Every structure is written in structure tokens, then in C-alpha cells.
Amino acid sequence: MTIKRWSRDEMAAKVARDIPAGSYVNLGIGMPTLVGNHLSAEREVILHSENGLLGMGPPAAPGDEDPDLINASRAPVTLLPGGAYFHHADSFAMIRGGHLDICVLGAFQVSVAGDLANWHTGAADAIPAVGGAMDLAAGANRVLVMMEHLTKAGESKIVERLSYPVTALACVDVIYTDLAVVDVTRHGLAVREIVEGLAFDELVRMTGVALSDRRASA
């Protein structure tokens, strides 16, 4: 049986499904922005962008872009009725002060302890840039990570110990990959869902770290 890897959109839909109505949520740069496409107006979720927006709406329509109304990824966006603007110290008080329910981040690696690496490859010649990654990872009440399960070389991005530089320690709550949804618990990694066609034992072999099977059907 062939494995039907989840597409990025399917992963985003799974994340969106797990965000309770009424949540204040920050969607990180890259894959996490797709989650916005799967949130519906009937289940209100308020999006935060760390450059100073709450109640962020969809991308701006062509011709309606405003250079003063952008998200943290520098893309032109809109503000919903009820939205608010605020300065950076307030914006990060929301993040660090425990007011942000959820942030969704991309990652290079997540460890079994929930340590996150997503800001720097560690390459000696790379120009470092961190932005709000460390504040979001350390500050949000729940950190959801979206990433491919394996690197292009076939190595697991879920690891015993990070080999990339740390963004924040023990911060990740759930990992959504193209192969599985994995909860980070006090007792280790617990698999909640696996793609069709992939056996649990095979997932463990590919991942290379201890996993427990907590699927509803298991």
C-alpha cells in the first residue's frame, strides 16, 4: 500500500481544525500562513501579527495593497472590523505575557522534549536573523509546529536532541508533519494520527525516536 503523504494544505486544515473558536492566534512565516485559508468566519479566531495587528484579515486584493498594512512576512493584508493596531512593545507583551493562545510555527527540527529549532541553520557563513521566532516560541501558551517529517536527505526532523541552534526549549505542544500528528507530552511523543498506508512501526522506524501510539483507533 502506498503512503498518501498529506499536502501542505491538508496539514494546514488539520491545524485549523484543532484551533478552538475564540482563540488568539499568531501564524508564523511560511507554511503556517496556509492555516488562515482554513479558518472560517463562522468560527471566529482572531489572528495576531507581531508587527502590530489584531484581527488581521485575508491578503489585500490586487490594487488595494497598502504599504502601511502588512503582516510580519511583509505581505499586504487587510484588517477585519474590530481589528486593532498597536506598537511593538504591546505586541510582544501580548505574546510574552501569556495572552496569545496559540502560535503556529515552521521548524527545522523538534526534539522529543519539545525543544524547537527554526531560526538558524547554524551554517558558519549564514547571516543570522531571528525576528520574533524566540519570543513566539517562548511566549505563546501553545506552540504548534508544521514541518515535513523528513529532510530531503531522508533524515527525521523529529530528533532525540537538536543539532540545529535552539529557538526555545521544551516549548512545542503538537507537531503536524506530512506523515503524522504527534503530541509532545510529559511522557514523550504520542502519535495521534498517521497518514493512510503507513504502519505505526514503520513511522517509528522512519522517525528514529521513541513514539507511543495514541491514535483513537489504537
Place this chain on the structure above:
Amino acid sequence: MIPATRRAGPAMIDKTVPTLADAVAGIADGSTVLVGGFATSGVPLALIDALLAQGARELTIVSNHAGNGDTGLAALLAAGRVRRIVCSFPRHKDSWVFDGLYKAGRIELELVPQGTMAERLRAAGAGIGAFYTPTAYGTDLADGKETRVIDGRAHVLEYPLHGDVALVCADRGDRWGNLVYRKAGRNFGPVMATAARRTIAQVREIVPLGALDPEAIVTPGIFVARVVQASDRDDAAATPRAA
């Protein structure tokens, strides 16, 4: 047209100045300059250009980005005026000026998480000696810093980030220095305005005293030293910058 605010008598407070050159006059070599803005929003482009023309050297720049393309901060960097930059996200697809200087070892970088940068500015403006934050604990950016476990959670000690000068971009201002901003262009402006000894604001429009709703003033004038009217973004992008 002479703005109504220029009619103030000598005993009246008037923080407005007529030209961009007046606005940046006196910025000394070696100054630490806080520069507002996030990507395309709220960047005080006219003031940065005026600072380039003014000629101050050996500057330390505090800004979320390290310049994009060949204008604004990138032009100041390219002119060799900046010794050091304190920044959260210097790298971008069009940050080639910074990238080149950094790789050549010709500019010093202090990389700071964005929220820590904002809070260090806030602390400077609020007279706070230092603060503990959970951000960056256990990372390379906390190397060598004091740490403390507070309420079961590890924190990193961070110090305030003071400026000699802040350059901010607001939408409207009055002769007392009160400011309101525009949309996400607000970003670092209000905290930087509090954190510098001399805050200089470029505004799209100078309005008479009382025209700004006191309930909605974002930066009260006590934090602002000079206000200058500068052409809006479209003019700045479309016309050659006045030296």
C-alpha cells in the same frame, strides 16, 4: 503655505522645524540612532536621507531591519556611516548592502529577538534598570548573559536600549509634538520615541494644536523634540530625495 502652528510666539512651545536639514541638525558622530519602521511600513525615509546628507559618522543604528534595496538605511550603510547595528532581522532577499558589509567584517551586528528589542527600548524609555525575560533562554543569543529561575521558569537578564536620537515616522503631529500613526506603520515608533534623548518625527501633516483627539494621541509630545513635515511615501518613492 505656512502651517498655522508656525504662528506661535517666542514664549510658545513650537517643536516644528521647517526643513529636514533642521530636523537632523546636531546629530553627532558616534550617536546611537533608533530608527523606526518594519519592512515597508512606518520607515522615516525622509529623515534617514537627511541624516545621510547631514554626514554624521560612526553611528550605531537600532532598527528591526538592516536596510533593503539601495535606499534608506541601505544607503546610509553603503556610505560607510554605520559602525554597528542592533537588529532582529537583518537578512532579506534585498539586504545585499548589509550582507556585503557583514561578510566583509565592516559592520558589527548585535542580533536581538524582536520582542526583546522592543522591551529593551520600552525599559529605556520607562527608566527601568534591567528586566528578566524567558525569551532566548537556552539559545545562542543568551550566551554569557545572567539567568535566573523565577516561578519555576528560566529567564535571561536584559538591559535597556537607549538612543541619543530616535527617527520616527508618524501620520500627523502638532507643535507640541503629539503624534498619531498610520496602521501598522506604528510598529517601533512609540517605544523608540520614549527611549531616545532627542526624538525627531517626520509626519505627513502638521495640524493645529487641538486637532488631534486627546483620547487617540499615541505618542504624547513630552517624548518628542522635533516635528518636520515630510512628503508622503509616494513622493518619497517617486521623486529624487532632497539633500
